[in-house]
Amino acid sequence: MLPRRFSHMTELLYLDDAYMTSVTAAVEEIVPEGLVLDRTILYPGGGGQDCDTGMLEFDGNTYEIAGMKRISGKVVHLAAPNDIREGDNVTLALDWDRRYAMMKYHTSLHLLAYCAHADFGASITGNQISEEKARIDLGLDELDSEMTERLVRETNELIAKDLRVDTRAVARQEAERLVDPTKTRLDMLPSAIRSVRIVGIGNIDFDACGGTHVRSTREIGAIEATKTINKGKGRKRMEIRLR
Template identity: 35%
Template sequence: MTELIYQIDAYQKECDARVIELDSDNRGIVIDRTVFYPGGGGQPNDTGTLTCGSQVIPVTRVKKVGDFAFHYVDGDDALPAVGDPVHSSIDWERRYQLMRTHTALHVLCGVVFRDYGALVTGGDMEPLQGRMDFEFETMQKELVMEIETAVNLEIGRAHQVRVEILPRAQAFQIPDLIRTKINLLPEGIQKVRVVEIVGLDLQADGGTHVNNTSEIGRIRVTDYKSKGKINKRLYIEVGPAE
């Protein structure tokens, strides 16, 4: 089993660990604890390095399989052996940009749900840019500008962001916990990670977030498109934090 440090502390940039399994054919390394986010929910996986002795190995892809996080590495050098100590370190600048972007999308989701009752039908992100699809029948420029203004107002209110891991039964007693059109939580998951933007938004989520919306910076809606009869897409960019 891999301890997923990012689930509790998204600001931890590195950690010591030990190799517990190898996927030699695909150059995958499993360690017993990690700061790397493996990707999911529209957020890309972290990149960074694993250091074993004097060997610094670039990590380009991370994938969670069951209870284990596989770190896939570049190069032709020999992999560390099972039992070897390693030091893992993420590309912090990229991670922090993704944290700001992910929380910005949750603010967007919270505003749209609060003000218009629209559910999310899809989403994706890269550092400092993202898109989110909503169950809207129509979307015009005036509405888009209203949403952008409301989102930036909420960001500026410096809402605290809290993360909890709850038993499934307890989590599903929370009204409107699932903000997507389709419930994407597998039946077998017994612990649900809940992200709350205090006073605005509360939903199940597995990604990494900032501690306060004031860290995000202003967002700008760069485009909007119709992707179906009741599916409208908003594209955002995240500006510098003030």
């Protein structure tokens, strides 16, 4: 949720531009699981959002990046080329269709969470974002069909307003001013964290987040609820997909 601009040796370019689809990078380290590069456009996963996949090109050959993983604080590209050495320059190509779908889902969940909190005072207890669907867990004792329809309708109304989505890193004190403490507990962060990445949607919602998002809500299109699940007392799950 609160990433640094660098993770050990790797510059995380997606934090500033989620729309980059290719980049040249240097191999900093080869580990058993894959490659650590000096910079990347691929999201390693976290905050409920699945990792990116893509391709790696070197010396006329192309290799699949099956996924991404953080290992001992390092961002590892899960690829197994046998002809690459530390210091080599490679080209990364992002699986854009997969990433873009998750960007739409991630921003839509922020809007859905905003509506659930504004309408019913719901906290967010979990979420999961993949290429094909997403879910959100709400701190509610009840989530009936009328409430579900209301949340979907209001979320789609916000999507249609073509709200601008901005991401920026701010000082912790500024983040605590922007983020509703009843929605996100920034006070639970270690005191050593002094900078927080904020995702702002229009002038209505500001939250701490390290994932990838669209630039405008209209890019999402619309969502629909596909399922609601009772996960126990005070926890109701809603699954959604893009329309």
